[in-house]
Each structure stands twice: as C-alpha cells, then as structure tokens.
Amino acid sequence: MFTRLRTIALAGLVFLSPLAAGAASAKKLNVVASFSIIGDFARHVGGDRIDLRSLVGANGDPHVYEPRPGDVRTIAAADIVLVNGLQFEGFLRRLIEASRTKAPVVELTKGIQLLRSREQAHSQGQPGHHHHHGDYDPHAWQAVPNARVYVKNIAKAFCSVDPSSCKTYETNAKVFDASLTALDAEIRATIASIPPHKRVVMTAHEAFGYFAHEYGLTFLAPEGLSTDTEASASGIASLIRQIKQDNVSAVFVENITDPRLVQRIATETGAKMAGELYSDALSGPDGPAATYVDMMKHNASTIRKAIVPDVP
Ligand SMILES: [Zn+2]
Known part of the structure; x- marks a missing residue:
C-alpha cells in the first residue's frame, strides 16, 4: 500500500546514495525483513552484499508481534524494507511511520495469484460488513510457486536500490530458484x-x-x-x-x-x-x-x- 509513494521518493534518492556511486568498497545494503521467512529469501538473494535484520524472529508470530523500541531504529537505518503485505504484519504501519524511513517498503506478494479469504467469500452480498483482515489470505509463501515470485521481487527490489550489484542479485536469485523448483517437485x-x-x-x-x-x-x-x-x-x-x-x-x-x-x-x-x-x-x-x-x-x-x- 505504501510501495508506490516510496518508489517515487526513491527516484530522487538514488543519486544521493553512496551505493549508486559505484564504490566497490561501499557499505553493504542494509536490508530489513519483516519476519523470518522473508529474511531467509533475502539472505539467499543478497548473499554477502547485504546486512540483514528480521524483525519477527524464529518461532515468532507476525500477526500479533509487539515491536520493540530498537525496531524503530532498525527501520530508520534501512536501505530497503521487505514485507509480505496483505495486512499480514499488523504491527508494520505504525512502525514505518514512527521510524520516518525514506527507504522503499516493498510488498513481496505483488504479482501472486491470491486466494480470497473464506470470511470474504462468506460475506459477499452483505453490505456494511467490514473486514478486519483484508480480502485475501496473506500466507502466500506456503505454496512454493509463490515463493519463487517473492524471490524474483526481492532481486528486482535490490537491483533498484543497489544497481552496482544487480548482476550478483540476479545470479543468486536464479540459483535459489532452481532449488525451489526441485523443492516443489519433492x-x-x-x-x-x-x-x-x-x-x-x-x-x-x-x-x-x-x-x-x-x-x-x-x-x-x-x-x-x-x-x-x-x-x-x-x-x-x-x-x-x-x-x-x-x-x-x-x-x-x-x-x-x-x-x-x-x-x-x-x-x-x-x-x-x-x-x-x-x-x-x-x-x-x-x-x-x-x-x-x-x-x-x-x-x-x-x-x-x-x-x-x-x-x-
Ligand atoms: Zn498466520
């Protein structure tokens, strides 16, 4: 939902970024993932070109996660923030606002064939019924073909903020995509x-x-x-x-x-x-x-x- 606004802001930022200056010794891309599964995707695509933090860690529940004060600083320092979207991360909007980050916030479920939530399907034709959880099931990563889309979206997003390492990101994504294809068959x-x-x-x-x-x-x-x-x-x-x-x-x-x-x-x-x-x-x-x-x-x-x- 905020992706489009951030993308516009990004167009101005690219020229100021030390990463875009082509300095080989430039600092690593500072990546924040909203939860551990997206963090794992990002690690495969980014390799040693990124510093990675996942906000909700192992065995944590992103639906009900309560941000810690350090999370505001983590997001404020990010070059890019990777999220699921579809109202999965209930904590996210306020955290992004509090951090005043200028970093793009990228919703990785873009381009995926989404499943409607059952609540939504049941309430069709009932005007005035308000949906708390959105119209779509957010757990798209639970099908491997969708995970391949997350990975493609991450490579694209990294290339847009760090063009000098784009080839590496694309190669890493391709290698990981092959293991996802094998996983799907298994x-x-x-x-x-x-x-x-x-x-x-x-x-x-x-x-x-x-x-x-x-x-x-x-x-x-x-x-x-x-x-x-x-x-x-x-x-x-x-x-x-x-x-x-x-x-x-x-x-x-x-x-x-x-x-x-x-x-x-x-x-x-x-x-x-x-x-x-x-x-x-x-x-x-x-x-x-x-x-x-x-x-x-x-x-x-x-x-x-x-x-x-x-x-x-
Ligand atoms: Zn869930």
Whole structure:
C-alpha cells in the first residue's frame, strides 16, 4: 500500500546514495525483513552484499508481534524494507511511520495469484460488513510457486536500490530458484503418496490455504487467517462436530501458536496428535525448519508420516 509513494521518493534518492556511486568498497545494503521467512529469501538473494535484520524472529508470530523500541531504529537505518503485505504484519504501519524511513517498503506478494479469504467469500452480498483482515489470505509463501515470485521481487527490489550489484542479485536469485523448483517437485511427490481421501488434517489457524490449494489437501482450523482473535465457542463446537463426522487423519500444532486449543480439540474428538507444522515463522538454527526449504520439506513429510507411516 505504501510501495508506490516510496518508489517515487526513491527516484530522487538514488543519486544521493553512496551505493549508486559505484564504490566497490561501499557499505553493504542494509536490508530489513519483516519476519523470518522473508529474511531467509533475502539472505539467499543478497548473499554477502547485504546486512540483514528480521524483525519477527524464529518461532515468532507476525500477526500479533509487539515491536520493540530498537525496531524503530532498525527501520530508520534501512536501505530497503521487505514485507509480505496483505495486512499480514499488523504491527508494520505504525512502525514505518514512527521510524520516518525514506527507504522503499516493498510488498513481496505483488504479482501472486491470491486466494480470497473464506470470511470474504462468506460475506459477499452483505453490505456494511467490514473486514478486519483484508480480502485475501496473506500466507502466500506456503505454496512454493509463490515463493519463487517473492524471490524474483526481492532481486528486482535490490537491483533498484543497489544497481552496482544487480548482476550478483540476479545470479543468486536464479540459483535459489532452481532449488525451489526441485523443492516443489519433492513436495508434490510426497503428497502424492497419500491417498486423496485421507488428505484432511487440522492445524491451529488458517495458515495453509495456499499449501492446500497447490498440493491438494484440506486443512481445518479453529482460528481464522489471523491469530489475533480467539476462536469462538460456537466455531470450536462446529469444528468438533465436523471432525467427528469427517475422517480427519491427523491434528498438528503450529510453532507460532499456543498448542492447548488444538490439544483440547484432539482429546475431545479422539483425533491423532501428529506433531508440529511451521506456519508463519522458521525454527531456530538447530530446529527442523531453519530455512524455508527445510520448513516446507518438514511440513510435507510430517503430514505424510502422520497419515501413511508405512510409506518409506
Ligand atoms: Zn498466520
């Protein structure tokens, strides 16, 4: 939403930037990513040409993140700020304003075929209904073809603020894109080994809409697209009825949310608790989802092992 304004401001800034002066020893591009998954994309594209900070770190929940005072200074010092957009980062607008940054704020979901939020689809034809969370599901990175668009957008954005290293950014992006293409094929093969009628699972919030759409599964969840509102009692009751009626193969907690609600629903329905999926954040460096590629592999194989443990 602020991207266009910042781009105009940027046109004037390019000539003042020491990076544009072509000095080989110029300081690294100062990049701020809003959360850990975008940080991982940026690290692959930027390599050693950038200094990178991610505001919401490992296992953090970007929906409800409370900025720290240091975050204002981090953004104020940025050459470029990379964000998801689609109202995913609820903390972002005020933080950007408080920092008075002149750096471009780039929404990386531009150009992606977005999924409408289910709330939006349900409320069509109801004039006066106000949407708190936007019309689209923001969790676009959960489908690998979309991750490839994030990476392209990052390379383009880095080239616009740091043209002297553009070739490097483009080469890095191409190398990473090849590993994303391989990852996509691997996930398709993993999910293909699950019989279609068993591909119904439950998680804590609606973070896996793009994964479900891309790879052919159904995800149920007590909480909606954001974690900032609690699941309603009637919503939980109808979910429990649905789980008892349909065959939900497995129930997963998420790394960013309190596991208790999911555990309670599993207990009440007798559904099988089957581990942890990584939704809106990576794990720490020693965890199973320290990078985006590892996160996606972990999620796909955790789901597959829960439903068809006998397949090697
Ligand atoms: Zn989420």
